[in-house]
Amino acid sequence: MHLYCGQVKQLVGLLENEIIHLLLAGVQMNELAREKFRENEGRAG
Numbered sequence: 001m002h003l004y005c006g007q008v009k010q011l012v013g014l015l016e017n018e019i020i021h022l023l024l025a026g027v028q029m030n031e032l033a034r035e036k037f038r039e040n041e042g043r044a045g
Helices: 016-044
Strands: none
Touching: none
């Protein structure tokens, strides 16, 4: 699972809320990827 994909130096200087937003976006992307995987598995099986 990836919560953040990028360089650490990109996080420096961000506010706490901005970092939280990035992490939540990563969680959402993982959920979408898992859902797509489930759909593809259903079609294959």
